[in-house]
Amino acid sequence: MTKIKWLFIASLIIVLLALPLFAACPSTTSPGAQATLYVGGCFALTGAYAEDMAASLAGYEDYIAWVNENKILAPWYPDKTIPDNVTFEVLWRDDELNVDKVLSIYEELKGKGLLVERVSGSPQALALMDLMYDDRIGATSAAAGPYLLTPPKTIFTNYPIYTDDCAAFADWFMENWTEDRAPRFSFLTADNAMGTSVVTDEMKAYLEGIGYVIVGEQYVPLVPTAPPTTQLLWLKDNGVDACFGVMINPGSQPTVKEMNNLGMGPGQAYEITFGCATPSHIQVFISAMGADGDGFCVAGGYASWDDPGNGMTFANDLLAANRPDKVGAMHIMYVDGIVEAMTQVEAMRLAMANTGKSADQLTSADVLEQGFYMIKNLDTGGITGSPLTYGPDDVEGADEARIQQIQGGKIADMGTYPCRHIYKK
């Protein structure tokens, strides 16, 4: 028995001595030596956004492979070169949209030397905001809730904040309103933090200011398990002309299908126009709905796959080279991955140029202050509504929101409308 006790104590001592090995030991390399910089962060491959995030991750991987091969930021940026000794690598983890998990992933990736971050959804962004500010880490984001505008601001979006999408939709609708009476507006949005983030006093004040009558709001589950008949009939009963919300495709598609069933929509028995902010991707919508989705609008979205601009041509080329089976069938968030990865690479490239430091000397604070905050008019080749500009008080990269509508089973570009910067806190 005594032997066992000593064995136990010896084991305990060994464990205690071995524990310091857990501590992160940063490696050092001499300047000029080959260095690896990491991009990426959290991707919610589990949950409602799984498909979006998988496509975004694919965009990251293909773009980074291209950058490593060509050593420039993008085909239209031959002057923005990457040092030959620098290689980028994508580092990612599935956070499952789980706040507990995102905290430990954040620490793990930070420990591995990721100088930037990526947040995949609103709960993650909210949970990491303060931490990232304290650690001086800048992040790109696939979520664009108004809370990003609340200081501290270190999370950067490449598409407009949802409230600005709503304002752009409202501006466009009002521009095309021909009746004498004021149009009646209602929110029809997802019943979660992302969806309700557009229903703010500032948003209502803006809508009333430009001449809308606010009727109220209706909520549908993020992924409806039954048609939102009650909500839609409420819109009809209250004479709503335009409604807007933040939904993902699994929410907006059944909503529009039910609208068709109830004879609601442009050119139908009951005239109403329904618009959604970017997480409802019109490119995904049209491939699933075709002409059944006629009249549906998306604000703040990416260019369509057949857009002749540099950005979408580049995305199509990457897709053809790396995933030929996905050409014509890839989720549009693939281009989000390209734009986010480009933003992270540009932030690190600028940080190296502005500080004069080599890749292995860079800190996350350098990348935030001399990188992200210094990105001005970053041309995404027309993928985003406008070139991206960031600064300490400007985390909303695009200054204009693109309005797209399904017309005759095709995506019609209705123009871009300025971001009104509705949300102020």
Added chain:
Amino acid sequence: MGLPSGTFNQSYAQDMAIFRTKTHWVMLIAFLIFLFTCPLYAGDRILTVMTTIGITIISVLGLSILTGYCNQISIGHAGFMAVGAYTSGILTATLGWSFWAALPCAGLMAGLVGILFGLPSLKIKGFYLIMATIAAHFIIIWFILQFQNLTGGGNGLSVPRPEIGGFVLKSKASYFYLVMIIACLGTFFAKNLVRTRAGRAFIAIRDNDLAAEVMGVNLWAYKLLAFFIGCVYAGVAGSLLVHYVAFATVDQFPFMNSVWYLGMLIVGGMGSTIGVIFGAVSLKLLDELVTIVGPILSAAVAPQAAASLSLIMRGLVIIIFLIFEPRGLAHRWQMVKAYYRLWPFSH
């Protein structure tokens, strides 16, 4: 509980003691030394994982009292955590209270809301009570979203970090100590509670509520007491969680968390305080393992191979435990201790 040969109880106090031999005390002290020296050699990531495990343990301890000991199955635990989280958040962020005053209020408020939603337990049980507690979760979240001016609604509420005399508990290590101290106290209280009159009443209700009532156990009072205590734990855990990330949002308390908390009880062992710790630690570490394995699997198999891996693994583990070890890891631990005690004559 088995003891080494030659150890006899000579008084009621000895019989009831949690730590009864020098070995027990040595192991406890060694564990506490190990636990509280962790910040000296563990990195931020490990401290983060341990802190979230600590918060989970506090929450699941409450569920263990409610479900494991009193058999009042609740799937609204994440909702009760949200009550504590928002109470504490509002008191500190809006009314400027100290965290130390807000924390007990968070527990108290969650406990009171627990009593409210525990009222149906007097009339219904089993499957029907599960449905009632599910409803509790969604009603709570609905209220939080409606009172936007107070709670921040969907945009959440920024809450301050705890302070002690001007020292802000901002570092990983300082918050780790706070959580671990509360987790240790919570564990000690839970362990003791089940040895009290109330604890024995809970167990009597669990084993046969009709027989318990016949014996004079006041079902009405004890069921509500179990709800109150269980939800106080949940409220404290919720408060600790939002002050850790300095932000409160309803998305921090998804419904599925309540289901996984029950899963932790199954894996750890229902009706066992040590089982709570085993269950929370094992499922949380499983999560960590899956997170690391995910990208490797994706690279080797297919890009989306890692999707939902964690949910699958957790589900599988729960199924395996339900089939092969329904009494959970706590029972395995008892077997290991018995083996150690009898070694080398374990036959």
